[in-house]
Amino acid sequence: MKKNCLIAQSGGPTAVINSSAVGVAFESFRSDWIDRVYASENGILGVLTGKYFCLNDVDFEQLKRLKTTPSSAFGSCRHRLKDWREDESEYVQIFRFFQEKNIGYFFYIGGNDSMDTVMKLSSYSKEKQLDVIILGIPKTIDNDLALTDHCPGYGSAAKYIGTSLLEIYQDAHVYQSELVTIVEVMGRNAGWLAASSALAQYNGKRVVDLIYLPEIPFSMEQFLKDVKACFDKTGNVLIVVSEGIRDENGVYLSDSEPLSDGFGHQQLGGVGQRLKQEVMNHITQRVKCVEFNILQRCAAHCLSETDVEEAYKVGKEAVHYAENGKSGCMVGIRRVSDKPYLMKPDLFEIDTIANQEKKIPQKWIVSEGNYVTQECLDYMQPLIMGEKFPDYENGLPAFSVLKCGE
Amino acid sequence: MKKNCLIAQSGGPTAVINSSAVGVAFESFRSDWIDRVYASENGILGVLTGKYFCLNDVDFEQLKRLKTTPSSAFGSCRHRLKDWREDESEYVQIFRFFQEKNIGYFFYIGGNDSMDTVMKLSSYSKEKQLDVIILGIPKTIDNDLALTDHCPGYGSAAKYIGTSLLEIYQDAHVYQSELVTIVEVMGRNAGWLAASSALAQYNGKRVVDLIYLPEIPFSMEQFLKDVKACFDKTGNVLIVVSEGIRDENGVYLSDSEPLSDGFGHQQLGGVGQRLKQEVMNHITQRVKCVEFNILQRCAAHCLSETDVEEAYKVGKEAVHYAENGKSGCMVGIRRVSDKPYLMKPDLFEIDTIANQEKKIPQKWIVSEGNYVTQECLDYMQPLIMGEKFPDYENGLPAFSVLKCGE
Incomplete structure (x- = not known):
């Protein structure tokens, strides 16, 4: 029946x-x-x-x-x-x-x-x-379900992120002036979305310089060192950061104490804004922060x-x-x-x-903790x-x- | 030669x-x-x-x-x-x-x-x-050059804005809970980009409830009244605001005194964040702010x-x-x-x-100052x-x- x-x-x-x-x-x-x-x-x-x-x-x-x-x-x-x-x-x-x-x-x-x-x-x-x-x-879109090779929804979000980063790269290189661009993507506990930004390449050349994932404890000191090194080389740095990055004690950066901008104003807002302020305080005043927000999931x-x-x-x-x-x-x-x-x-x-929860395997993250490996790229590529x-x-x-x- | x-x-x-x-x-x-x-x-x-x-x-x-x-x-x-x-x-x-x-x-x-x-x-x-x-x-993308009917660059930005608003609308209506979504678009002195969000419709039904343009002096009191009226009707409000809105004295809202969030934290950031805080203080805690940022121009x-x-x-x-x-x-x-x-x-x-600078003619803005007329829509429609x-x-x-x- x-x-x-x-x-x-x-x-x-x-x-x-x-x-x-x-x-x-x-x-x-x-x-x-x-x-x-x-x-x-x-x-x-x-x-x-x-x-x-x-x-x-x-x-x-x-x-x-x-x-x-x-x-x-x-x-x-x-x-x-x-x-x-x-x-x-x-x-x-x-x-x-x-x-x-x-x-x-x-x-x-x-x-x-x-x-x-x-x-x-x-x-x-x-x-x-x-x-x-x-x-x-x-x-x-988080791609964090166990056992399944990947999750429907992730591929399209990854394609949107890769596409938008290629476009942001074009936009960010238009003037001669120096610029640090920080892009915040979703992913509270798993960094698959942030990782997908590595798919954005021109003829095999990286578009994104640095990627910060929740899988790796975040150190502000190391972050500023990384950015400074890139900035000194080209004057133009493109950074992708997962909303879910946490410090060595497991505290979400977005939950940590708001930062002063040097004028006594306290900065609230997401991880991207927080990092923007740090870069402004230590490296350059020319910093942009872009949040993909709900756009990346719809x-x-x-x-x-x-x-x-x-x-x-x-x-x-x-x-x-x-x-x-x-x-x-x-x-x-x-x-x-x-x-x-x-x-x-x-x-x-x-x-x-x-x-x-399925996270990015440690072996798919470079030893510096600020990018993903070719193996990870090979895994993501077919999905977009x-x-x-x-x-x-x-x-x-x-x-x-x-x-x-x- | x-x-x-x-x-x-x-x-x-x-x-x-x-x-x-x-x-x-x-x-x-x-x-x-x-x-x-x-x-x-x-x-x-x-x-x-x-x-x-x-x-x-x-x-x-x-x-x-x-x-x-x-x-x-x-x-x-x-x-x-x-x-x-x-x-x-x-x-x-x-x-x-x-x-x-x-x-x-x-x-x-x-x-x-x-x-x-x-x-x-x-x-x-x-x-x-x-x-x-x-x-x-x-x-x-600002479409603000004089004499020419419109400017190359505007149509694609308008298409991106209309498209993203249709998608945000879908996303914003997914849960049963109440929600106010504020989308900030570019346009320092002319509101053409904000106006283009009115193109997003389902079978002739508006997707965006309220649009605030630099052409109309902005009153926070009226804004909160507008939002409250929509919110009381459906519990779900979608607002588009131009980065360039100014108060009755011509002061950019983004330049005005930062606002307290009620916990003594001062809120900086763009117009969208500023309005978000006002809606949270007066109408509902469930507010999202999305900024299209450089994405809309590239x-x-x-x-x-x-x-x-x-x-x-x-x-x-x-x-x-x-x-x-x-x-x-x-x-x-x-x-x-x-x-x-x-x-x-x-x-x-x-x-x-x-x-x-070519601004939106006053006759193309509704008398309440919070939307554009059909004539304006007819002007924009062919460009996307x-x-x-x-x-x-x-x-x-x-x-x-x-x-x-x-």
Whole structure:
């Protein structure tokens, strides 16, 4: 007997999280096992509050455009379930909803925290023999999920960062005057996004001079030495710094005491601003700070085709795994070969993934701690390959709006 | 007898200033009047210091790629010539260079200040009967040059701003929680860039709720009222603000006294940060501030095809005007018709342009002072039409590097 399926999105948005959702939806439409395809609004919260809609009723062109629409089209949440052995109430609510709507398959697209939800729901479903298949689908620009070779969402963010750095480099070299440019990128605990800036090169020549990662304890003294050395050589330094850098004691630089600018004004703001002030105090007054901010996680006008298609593929493959009765797993990516780059969706047990974090291996960071190695570049390079442009209307990207803006 | 020509770029970079340079270069290659095509490094400074190179010697593919390479590939400067009646020394140097290199035509691509240079050099050339043709070619993302319908460079910046705002809107609506997002864009005296954010729409529905322009004296009290009214209605407000807004006394908000955050910390930084703090103090703690910074003037991965082609066309047309002996003018754009949009390069006397500023007409701003009218939208819309993508190599835009990075 056919059952319905439910898709939900959770955690921070990416440029391709909707591509995975479309992958699940289109494969579900074709499935002999699945009847209606529902989407829950704002992740698991929509299940708890009964807010959902049916993708079978959505205009097909709208759905197709979702593949290149950034952010979570169904809405997202940051809701953490309690342990069901301590408080079962939300679980009872969720599975009552599943029963009422005849949901046999639940696909949760998200990052670390969302995989925690997948783990808890699937363990509950198994324990209570509730016969609902629960699968996780990865997404995160941070690329920090364990076991999977990489995460959908990372490739497009990396492509945006690499592209913008090439452009910033052009801009920064336009005048004869000296200049230090500091670019702050996301990544609280893992430096994959900052590392991706190393992909920006001209004929094999580095565009970014220095990269600071959360994986390496940050020393202000060494930082100023590094910058000074570059500055003395060329007078023009381009630095990328991860928002998550911490000092030797593990204190986030962004949390540390605000700095005086020498006029008694205290400087607040992010890591980039903080470093800017240090460079101004010690090296040169000509310092610019650029923050990519949320632009880096929603730039659908700068999608990696590889990323969009892989996101779609893991969504599609999740339906096949569900049909085969797999539950309590995440559908990740296995790298089959490097050259040529080949990948394959693969299944990973959810309790080996939830609440874990994959950082950049130390051997992929140069011994000075301020750049990544060629091996790291070789790992990242295939993930930004190919361009997938959204449709354009009236000179701007034509995105689908489902939940938002109604 | 054939003469050589010289091209130089000046002022802040744009994404299409090189397209104009290529327009001049390719048309000069074809010209019966022009022999060698030189490019001066860092604008007029290269003439003064004898730093230049010859575009005839540059690889043709490199030159072609310049058309979609952002920033000023020949380097730029912000050098203002003195009045030659007071100090002739730099003029003597410049025209000695012209004579030595047999330069008969000088094309200067730039904004307001650069047109001042064109005016001074052409008046000197005329006065001293030096027989060098001097023409200005407009570029500025600010769109603030007088007489010309619009400026090459503006359309692509507007497209980048509209695109990024559509993406930010998607990102800002992903959670259920309340949020005020403030986006700071460039524009010190004219609000064209801020106005272009109004182009971001979904099916005719506004994406940006409020736009604050330098053309309208800024009142913090009214601003907070506007934001509160939007916030009370939807809980999610998207605001665009020009860096150049000023209070009733003409004081730039960015120059005004830093504000306390309520913890005694003084907040410095741009207008966006300043407004963020005010909204936090009076309306909600959930405020994000995004600054497009230099990204908006060099985003060659998001070019308006119309802009690229028009930039090329005015460059090309400048050569024809030069061949016909026109000097002391700027080659601007005349709008022939609105629907369908048709333009034509046209010649404007330089002394009617230099040191002037074109602002948004008051009748194109709504009476509340916080948005633009449909007429303004109709003016901007054609300028962002069409997409021109750069070549890609290894997943990133392949830009030409001439002066920079050698």
